[in-house]
Amino acid sequence: xxxxxxxxxxxxxxxxxxxxxxxxxxxxxxxxxxxxxxxxxxxxxxxxxxxxxxxxxxxxxxxxxxxxxxxxxxxxxxxxxxxxxxxxxxxxxxxxxxxxxxxxxxxxxxxxxxxxxxxxxxxxxxxxxxxxxxxxxxxxxxxxxxxxxxxxxxxxxxxxxxxxxxxxxxxxxxxxxxxxxxxxxxxxxxxxxxxxxxxxxxxxxxxxxxxxxxxxxxxxxxxxxxxxxxxxxxxxxxxxxxxxxxxxxxxxxxxxxxxxxxxxxxxxxxxxxxxxxxxxxxxxxxxxxxxxxxxxxxxxxxxxxxxxxxxxxxxxxxxxxxxxxxxxxxxxxxxxxxxxxxxxxxxxxxxxxxxxxxxxxxxxxxx
Amino acid sequence: xxxxxxxxxxxxxxxxxxxxxxxxxxxxxxxxxxxxxxxxxxxxxxxxxxxxxxxxxxxxxxxxxxxxxxxxxxxxxxxxxxxxxxxxxxxxxxxxxxxxxxxxxxxxxxxxxxxxxxxxxxxxxxxxxxxxxxxxxxxxxxxxxxxxxxxxxxxxxxxxxxxxxxxxxxxxxxxxxxxxxxxxxxxxxxxxxxxxxxxxxxxxxxxxxxxxxxxxxxxxxxxxxxxxxxxxxxxxxxxxxxxxxxxxxxxxxxxxxxxxxxxxxxxxxxxxxxxxxxxxxxxxxxxxxxxxxxxxxxxxxxxxxxxxxxxxxxxx
Numbered sequence: 001x002x003x004x005x006x007x008x009x010x011x012x013x014x015x016x017x018x019x020x021x022x023x024x025x026x027x028x029x030x031x032x033x034x035x036x037x038x039x040x041x042x043x044x045x046x047x048x049x050x051x052x053x054x055x056x057x058x059x060x061x062x063x064x065x066x067x068x069x070x071x072x073x074x075x076x077x078x079x080x081x082x083x084x085x086x087x088x089x090x091x092x093x094x095x096x097x098x099x100x101x102x103x104x105x106x107x108x109x110x111x112x113x114x115x116x117x118x119x120x121x122x123x124x125x126x127x128x129x130x131x132x133x134x135x136x137x138x139x140x141x142x143x144x145x146x147x148x149x150x151x152x153x154x155x156x157x158x159x160x161x162x163x164x165x166x167x168x169x170x171x172x173x174x175x176x177x178x179x180x181x182x183x184x185x186x187x188x189x190x191x192x193x194x195x196x197x198x199x200x201x202x203x204x205x206x207x208x209x210x211x212x213x214x215x216x217x218x219x220x221x222x223x224x225x226x227x228x229x230x231x232x233x234x235x236x237x238x239x240x241x242x243x244x245x246x247x248x249x250x251x252x253x254x255x256x257x258x259x260x261x262x263x264x265x266x267x268x269x270x271x272x273x274x275x276x277x278x279x280x281x282x283x284x285x286x287x288x289x290x291x292x293x294x295x296x297x298x299x300x301x302x303x304x305x306x307x308x309x310x311x312x313x314x315x316x317x318x319x320x321x322x323x324x325x326x327x328x329x330x331x332x333x334x335x336x337x338x339x340x341x342x343x344x345x346x347x348x349x350x351x352x353x354x355x356x357x358x359x360x361x362x363x364x365x366x367x
Numbered sequence: 368x369x370x371x372x373x374x375x376x377x378x379x380x381x382x383x384x385x386x387x388x389x390x391x392x393x394x395x396x397x398x399x400x401x402x403x404x405x406x407x408x409x410x411x412x413x414x415x416x417x418x419x420x421x422x423x424x425x426x427x428x429x430x431x432x433x434x435x436x437x438x439x440x441x442x443x444x445x446x447x448x449x450x451x452x453x454x455x456x457x458x459x460x461x462x463x464x465x466x467x468x469x470x471x472x473x474x475x476x477x478x479x480x481x482x483x484x485x486x487x488x489x490x491x492x493x494x495x496x497x498x499x500x501x502x503x504x505x506x507x508x509x510x511x512x513x514x515x516x517x518x519x520x521x522x523x524x525x526x527x528x529x530x531x532x533x534x535x536x537x538x539x540x541x542x543x544x545x546x547x548x549x550x551x552x553x554x555x556x557x558x559x560x561x562x563x564x565x566x567x568x569x570x571x572x573x574x575x576x577x578x579x580x581x582x583x584x585x586x587x588x589x590x591x592x593x594x595x596x597x598x599x600x601x602x603x604x605x606x607x608x609x610x611x612x613x614x615x616x617x618x619x620x621x622x623x624x625x626x627x628x629x630x631x632x633x634x635x636x637x638x639x640x641x642x643x644x645x646x647x648x649x650x651x652x653x654x655x656x657x658x659x660x661x662x663x664x665x666x667x668x669x670x671x672x673x674x675x676x677x678x679x680x681x682x683x
Contacts (some may be wrong), residue, residue, distance in 0.1 A: 037542055068469050131668045137404045144609055146660030149607075169612050170612045281603075285476055333488065340484040348479030351469060351470045352462055 023062055030202045040307075041314070042198040046270065049205035050309035053213055054300070055290045055306045056212050057259030062288070063297030064225060065252035066232030068141040071128075071148025073255040078124050078157060079117035079264025081165060085115055086273045087175035094163045107210035110177050110274050121261020122254040124151075133246055148284055156276040169358050170275025177269045179206060201270055208266065212259055212318035216299060219255070228252055229297075293350050295357030304359050314341040370507050373518035374534060374640035375633065376508065382632020384532035387586040388609030389616070390538060390623035391452075391579030395496065397619035398554040398575055399464070403457055404475030406583060407606015408482040409448045411599060413584025414497070414591040415490050421498050433500040441588050452571050452580025461569075479603075491549040494598040497591040501526055527589040534585065535625050538578070539540045542621060551575060555619070556628035570610035604656060608635075611663040617676020634662060 034042045064197040079304030092099040098106075128147050132140055174214045176185030177199075184200040219225045227248050228367055230238040239245050268274050286309065296306020313335070321333040349359065382635045420440040424431060459474045501523040511517030542548035550571050553561040558568040572602055576646065590605065591597040608631060614626025639652040 062469075066469075131664060134671060135667055137615070138468065139667060139671075141472055142402070142607070142614075143664055145607065146611075146663055148659050150660050153654065153657050157650075283478070288476075334507065337487055338483055340480055341486075344477045344479075344481030344484060347480070348474045350460055351466070352459075352476035352478070355463075355466055355470050359476070 003146045016260040017142040018298070024272055026206055030199050034199070039102065040196050042196075042202060042312045044311060046198055046201050048307055049202065049209050050231065050267055050270070051287065051290060051310045052303055052306045053205075053212055053263035053266075054210050054260055054287050055262065055294075055302050056209075056216050057256040058287050059255040059256075059291050059299070059302045060216065060219070060228075060259070061252050062291055064220065064228040064232065065249060066228075067252060068138070068144070069248060069253075069256075070141045070145035070281070070288065071151070072144070072260060072287055073258030073279045073281075074128075074148040074151040075124060076264035076267065077151055077274075077276075078121045078257075079261030079266075080268040080274045081155060081171070081264075082117045082120055082261070083113050083265035083268035084171040084174045087118070087269065088173050090166060090169050090171045110179065110265075110269065113269075117261040117265035118258040119261075121264070122258040124261075125253040125255075125257025126250055128257075129250045131304055133249055142337060145281065145284075148281060150278075152276050152279050155279070165276075169272060169278060170198075171279075174268050174272045174274065176272060177201070177266075179204075202274070202332050205266060206322055208262065212262075213299065219301070225332075232297075241314065242350070286343070289347055293346055293357060295360040298357070298361035301357050301359035301361070305357070308358075309343075312342065316342070369511055369515050369518045370640055370644075371510055371637075374376035374636045376518060376520050376524070377640075378633035378636030379629065380460065380527055380632070381547065381636060382612075384450075384590055384628075385395045385526050385612045386625045386628025387531050387582045387589075387608045388605055389612040390535070390572065390621060391491055392580055392582050393613040393616075393618050393624040394551075394575050395620060396613070398551070398558075398572055399460070399471075401471040402475065402577070403455075403460075404472055404480060404578065404606075405459075407476040407602035407604075407609070407652050408479045409580050409583035409682050410605055411452060411486060411586035411597070411601070411602030412482060413444045413448045413587030414584050414597040414601060415486055415587075415599075417441060417584070417588040418497055418591065418597050419490075419496055420444065421500070425498070432546075437500040437588075437592075441585060443589055444584040447581040448584035448587075449577035450580075452462075452576040452583075456573060456576040467530070468601045470508045479626065481603075483599050490597075490599065492599065494596040495593050497597050499523075499559060499592070500596065501592060503595075527593060530589070530657055532584070538582075539621060547571075547574065559679075563662030608659045611659050611666075614663060615633065615666050620673070620675045623673055623675035630674075631659060631662060634658060 030045055033045055054072070054076055057075070058069065060070070061067050061069045062152050073365050077107050085106075087106060089105060092102065092106050112254045128144065132143050135143060155165045156168050158165040159169075165171070178184065178185060182188075184204060185197050187194055187196045188200075189195070227238065230241065230243060231245055231248060235245060267278075290305040290309045292305070293309065294303065295301025316339050317335040320333070320338050354360075381503060391406050391409070392403060395401065395406070417440045419552070420443045421436055421536070424436045424439060455478055459478045460471050462475060463471045503521050503523055505519040505521055506525075508518040508520055513611060527573065546678050550561070550566045551574070553564060553566055554568045554571045561571075562568050586605070587597075607626065611633040612627035613624045614627070615631055616623025616625070618624075635655060635658050638658045639655040643652065
């Protein structure tokens with residue numbers, strides 16, 4: 001056996017071990033976390049998974065295609081509002097005709113909502129992408145930021161003349177997820193083990209994360225993925241090589257947005273409530289921070305960034321309050337402020353010292 | 368007619384504030400080709416530092432006349448923000464001059480978050496009442512009748528417009544007719560060649576940031592005086608809109624920034640003034656912020672180099 005074959009076999013088996021370990025970690029994580037800290041921490045884990053979906057979507061736009069999107073949360077909002085409208089009493093209470101047509105109430109099942117949310121968000125992605133295709137770099141960033149704010153302003157104000165989004169009050173009592181008559185919102189007893197709602201959501205989200213991961217990995221190593229990277233590295237050269245950069249960029253926007261929309265729909269069902277304030281610019285920046293801090297364009301890095309930044313505020317909230325209590329005898333600084341300080345510093349320091357992120361992709365020899 | 372005059376006055380006031388901030392964006396962009404994302408927060412810092420100076424002066428020297436207090440506070444805040452802008456350039460941007468384009472933007476976002484957090488820590492999350500030093504008494508411009516209120520303005524808003532126009536004129540003179548201005552234009556054109564001509568580009572860049580910071584602080588104090596309050600988040604929207612104004616006028620172009628700022632202010636004021644009437648009250652003034660963004664998108668789509676912009680580098 002020659003050396004190269006040995007090495008490639010070695011890396012293949014290492015990759016397999018890595019995958020097995022990763023799968024084990026995913027399955028066991030909520031039990032370890034729940035055992036150590038209780039349901040609140042499993043809930044944090046659920047949110048981390050939602051952020052991973054979002055960040056993987058943003059990673060396609062920013063990481064692969066190199067299009068800086070500062071309004072990505074808009075797609076999350078679109079998905080969330082779609083889910084909220086399709087599975088809450090809000091629309092029926094506004095339109096009596098609809099209520100008469102649906103005597104059982106508005107309860108669209110998740111497997112209808114998720115594809116719809118993905119499609120609708122992808123549509124919005126194309127609507128945003130089409131007029132901004134000619135823009136590059138920071139112009140695009142500002143336009144996407146504006147787009148995100150426009151979506152939020154509309155959601156806040158579309159309670160008049162027809163009440164669609166219920167304005168700043170938001171839409172409440174969104175149906176929890178129900179799969180084949182099995183409600184994820186209740187505590188069930190399985191093999192004598194009491195399993196609470198957050199665990200069920202965890203596994204549902206984990207399943208979707210795995211699906212999205214699979215799609216991302218396949219995309220990354222496909223013709224399309226390589227074309228995106230070519231556009232990111234040098235758009236003019238990519239065009240000269242015969243790539244249809246217009247369509248490829250639109251595709252990046254659409255696929256990224258679809259993942260964002262799916263994640264948003266899950267968020268609405270999980271939370272049971274949506275309001276415009278969940279979709280502010282700060283959220284867009286938080287997701288971007290996850291992608292950038294972890295390592296743009298590198299999936300393990302992005303996941304690392306999500307877990308770190310999703311868990312961090314909770315850790316700070318749990319530790320900083322009591323830490324200040326013991327140090328100064330009172331809580332001087334709101335943990336939320338400490339979190340923001342950390343975000344700001346992390347963004348600056350990451351750019352200054354690790355511009356490619358904490359766990360960047362390994363580049364080929366030329367790099 | 369009264370509505371028109373009223374909205375024109377409002378728009379002019381708003382527009383001159385946008386123009387002051389837009390100048391900072393456009394000067395930095397002209398030289399470094401980066402968007403200083405933290406520029407809007409300099410406006411916020413200016414207003415809050417100014418407020419603190421006013422409070423200190425009023426308690427230490429109660430005999431000082433209001434106009435002197437305001438003048439001192441404005442100068443102090445401008446100096447503070449000029450220094451702050453220089454620090455920001457040194458810490459967050461200088462190392463990234465040759466980095467990928469996304470890097471300075473993201474570190475700028477970091478600076479913006481950091482400044483807001485610091486402001487929250489120092490001045491609390493709650494809006495601070497801004498001490499009114501110039502009278503806000505209404506001055507009638509047109510006499511209203513029984514059904515319509517007449518258009519009104521006040522000393523504060525007239526001062527804002529006057530000072531903003533004077534400062535812009537001064538800046539134009541500086542850039543067009545002084546040695547420093549010539550050096551700034553040279554560095555904007557080509558830093559390497561400028562340095563061969565004996566200009567120190569770093570010095571010019573620092574001065575540019577300082578001027579931008581001072582103008583932002585001026586705008587911040589004017590804004591706080593007109594609206595009567597200052598808070599940690601007040602810089603965000605004006606910052607974004609001023610950037611829009613800079614792009615609207617053609618980024619990198621000083622006259623463009625002024626024109627863009629005033630135009631955007633007028634569009635916003637007239638738009639919100641008439642939108643309610645035109646749509647029968649369906650869309651009201653709560654859509655005000657949508658205007659700026661729609662204008663921005665429209666401008667970038669149909670005229671990517673802005674109204675007065677010459678050419679936009681392909682890599683912009």
